[in-house]
Structure formats: C-alpha cells, structure tokens
Amino acid sequence: MRLPPFQTLLDAHGRDVHRFLIASVGATDADDCYQETWLAALRAYPRLHDASNLKSWIFTVAHRKAIDHVRARRRAPVAVGGEPPEPSPAPAAPGGAGLGDDDLWARVRELPPKQRTAVALRYVADAGYDEISAVMGTSEDAARRNVHEALKRLRTEYRR
Amino acid sequence: MMTEIEHELRRRAPRTDPVPDLSQAAAAAGLLDVAFATLDSPLGTLLLATTPRGLVRLAYVDHEGADSVLEQLATKVSPRILAARHELDEPRRELDQYFAGARRRFELPLDWRLTHGFTRRVLQATANVPYGATSTYKQVAAQAGSPLAFRAAGNALGSNPIPIVVPCHRILHSGGGLGGYTGGLERKRLLLAVESGQPRLADP
Numbered sequence: 001m002r003l004p005p006f007q008t009l010l011d012a013h014g015r016d017v018h019r020f021l022i023a024s025v026g027a028t029d030a031d032d033c034y035q036e037t038w039l040a041a042l043r044a045y046p047r048l049h050d051a052s053n054l055k056s057w058i059f060t061v062a063h064r065k066a067i068d069h070v071r072a073r074r075r076a077p078v079a080v081g082g083e084p085p086e087p088s089p090a091p092a093a094p095g096g097a098g099l100g101d102d103d104l105w106a107r108v109r110e111l112p113p114k115q116r117t118a119v120a121l122r123y124v125a126d127a128g129y130d131e132i133s134a135v136m137g138t139s140e141d142a143a144r145r146n147v148h149e150a151l152k153r154l155r156t157e158y159r160r
Numbered sequence: 161m162m163t164e165i166e167h168e169l170r171r172r173a174p175r176t177d178p179v180p181d182l183s184q185a186a187a188a189a190g191l192l193d194v195a196f197a198t199l200d201s202p203l204g205t206l207l208l209a210t211t212p213r214g215l216v217r218l219a220y221v222d223h224e225g226a227d228s229v230l231e232q233l234a235t236k237v238s239p240r241i242l243a244a245r246h247e248l249d250e251p252r253r254e255l256d257q258y259f260a261g262a263r264r265r266f267e268l269p270l271d272w273r274l275t276h277g278f279t280r281r282v283l284q285a286t287a288n289v290p291y292g293a294t295s296t297y298k299q300v301a302a303q304a305g306s307p308l309a310f311r312a313a314g315n316a317l318g319s320n321p322i323p324i325v326v327p328c329h330r331i332l333h334s335g336g337g338l339g340g341y342t343g344g345l346e347r348k349r350l351l352l353a354v355e356s357g358q359p360r361l362a363d364p
Contacts, residue, residue, distance in 0.1 A: 002234075002235060003234060003239035004231065004234060004239065005194075005230040005231060005233065005234040005239060005241040006234075006239055006240055006241050006242060007196075007230065007241050007242050007243050008230075010182070010242065014179045015176055015179055018176040018179045018180070019173060019174045019175065019176050022174035022176065023173070023174050027174070031180050034179070034180055035180060035182060035185055038182050038186075039182070039185060039186060039189055039191060042182075042186055042189075042191045042192075042240055042242075043189075043191055045239055045240060046238060046239055046240060104168060104169065104172050105169075105172060105173070105174060108169075119169065123166065123169040123170050123173055124173045124174065151163070151165055151166065154165050154169075155163075155164075155165045158164075158165055158168065
C-alpha cells in the first residue's frame with residue numbers, strides 16, 4: 001500500500017477538520033478533539049488498506065471523536081440526585097433581526113446530531129453527499145435528506 | 161443554486177487560525193516515525209529528516225524536490241511523517257555551526273537504514289574521512305572490501321542519503337579529478353574550498 005506522507009494529509013485537511021470540530025463540539029473542546037483525531041489517525045495510518053479517499057477517512061475519525069466527546073460530556077456533569085439537565089435551545093432574539101454570526105452556528109449545534117454533522121461536513125468541509133454518506137455510514141439519499149431537513153429548520157429561524 | 165441560508169452558513173462558518181500543533185504530542189506518543197524540517201544554508205535550502213534513531217536523510221531541495229524526498233521516506237521508512245522543527249534542533253545547530261566554520265566534526269546520531277551492503281560500507285568509510293582531507297573512490301572501495309569496485313563506489317556515493325554530514329564531497333578521482341556530486345559539482349567545489357580554509361561559504 002503506497003501511502004502519502006502523513007503531513008500531506010494534515011496540510012490538506014487539518015484546517016477543515018479543526019473547523020468541523022468547532023462546529024461539532026464548540027470552540028472550547030475543539031482543540032482536544034482535534035488532537036485526539038489526528039493522533040488516532042496517525043496510529044492507524046500505516047495499516048490503512050485504501051488510500052483512495054483520505055478526506056472521508058480523516059473526517060470519519062473526527063466525526064467519531066466528536067461523538068465520543070459529546071457522550072463523555074453528557075455522562076460527566078450529573079448533579080447528585082438531580083435530573084440530567086435538558087439542553088434547551090436558546091430562542092432567537094426577538095425583533096426580526098435574524099441570527100447573529102455566532103448564533104447561526106450555535107443553532108446548528110442544537111440540531112439533531114445527524115443533521116448537525118451533515119451540515120458541518122457540507123458547509124465547513126465542503127463535502128459532497130457521497131463524502132457525507134461515507135463519513136456518516138448512511139446512504140447518499142439520507143445524507144441529502146439530513147442536509148435538507150437541517151436547512152429547512154434553520155431557514156425558519158433565520159427568516160424570523 | 162445556493163440558497164441564502166447556505167450562503168450564510170458558508171460565510172459564517174467557524175474559522176481557525178492557527179490550527180493546534182500536533183508534532184509534539186505525536187512524538188510524545190511514539191507515533192512520529194519521521195520528523196522533518198528545512199534549513200536555509202549557504203548551499204541553498206536543505207531538507208532534514210530524522211527518525212528516533214538519528215538523522216536519516218538530508219537533501220538539497222532544489223535538486224530533489226521536498227515532495228519527492230518525503231514520498232520516498234513514506235515508502236522506504238514509514239508514512240508517519242510530520243513537519244517537526246523541534247525534533248531537528250540538534251542537526252540544525254550542528255549544520256549551522258559547520259557552515260559558520262565553527263564545527264569540523266558532526267556528532268549527531270545517524271540512521272543508516274536507507275543504505276545497504278556495499279553502499280553502506282562505502283558511506284561508512286567516507287564518514288571517517290576527516291574535515292579538510294580528501295580520499296579517492298578507489299580507497300573507499302578498498303575500505304569497503306572491494307578494491308576493484310571503484311565505479312560501484314562512485315554510484316554508492318552518488319546515492320548518499322545524508323550528504324554534507326556523510327562527507328561524500330571529500331571523495332575524489334585518483335587522478336585528482338573532482339568526480340561527481342549529488343547536489344551538483346559547484347557545491348562540491350564550495351564545500352572543499354571552505355574545508356581547505358578558503359573563503360567562508362557565507363561570503364559571496
């Protein structure tokens with residue numbers, strides 16, 4: 001198996017992986033996820049059998065790290081005797097001003113996980129539906145539907 | 161056609177600058193098989209690559225091209241290759257000193273894994289030729305165990321993966337002719353001139 005130098009992969013996708021993780025887990029935790037993603041990729045790299053779509057591969061690793069991270073987060077801060085806190089989406093500011101720069105992507109983070117991931121892959125990593133389906137392990141139709149549903153929701157709020 | 165919301169998503173997408181550095185964590189985790197860095201030298205830009213064992217490769221970038229050197233390393237050593245200046249601090253320091261005329265002997269550890277058999281023996285004999293001295297293809301062939309193989313010794317030197325540090329520029333034809341050099345004959349001339357006490361490389 002002829003694999004390109006790992007640095008090539010990092011040069012091509014490092015920035016987009018970081019941005020994808022900011023979109024997925026937030027800026028505070030993105031650095032940790034980023035490092036975990038690339039170290040896991042580096043560990044597995046020499047055993048990789050198919051180098052034909054390294055972009056999908058590295059985003060698959062990033063996607064899994066983001067899921068692990070969100071799960072760990074959910075487990076961690078449970079107050080003793082208390083109910084697990086319900087994440088409550090912050091309502092958009094009234095007044096018809098629409099969403100601010102940060103608010104749009106904050107809203108993306110509150111979408112159902114599959115929609116969130118699909119949107120982040122599409123609009124941060126510029127992924128095609130074939131790549132989104134490869135990363136998320138779904139059909140291309142499902143990938144397209146996830147993006148479509150997400151846009152519909154976001155549009156409703158954005159127009160408000 | 162891109163809708164307004166799609167346009168906004170792209171426009172407002174998270175930015176990052178700079179991305180976090182990975183090479184230290186990779187090295188600490190034992191996952192950095194080959195670290196590389198470039199060095200600006202009086203002989204042009206050099207690409208240096210090291211493994212945990214030592215310096216494995218030095219290349220004149222204008223002659224070989226950084227990409228092709230890194231691809232060779234990916235195939236022949238390991239694809240776990242990252243840019244990591246901190247891993248090359250010692251080779252860079254010794255080379256800087258050498259070019260400044262302040263070092264006559266390299267002490268950094270070498271990784272010989274890109275050389276084999278006769279080639280390795282020729283290069284190891286070459287590594288023992290001291291600063292300011294020269295030897296011949298015939299002599300290093302003899303030291304490598306095959307006195308008649310001086311032509312093969314020339315090929316071995318031409319494939320030297322660590323020029324300058326393994327001083328193949330110190331090997332000449334028996335008749336005194338310059339022979340060949342991986343980085344071009346002009347560089348061989350310059351290196352020999354500097355080592356014989358003539359003007360510094362840094363001077364025009």
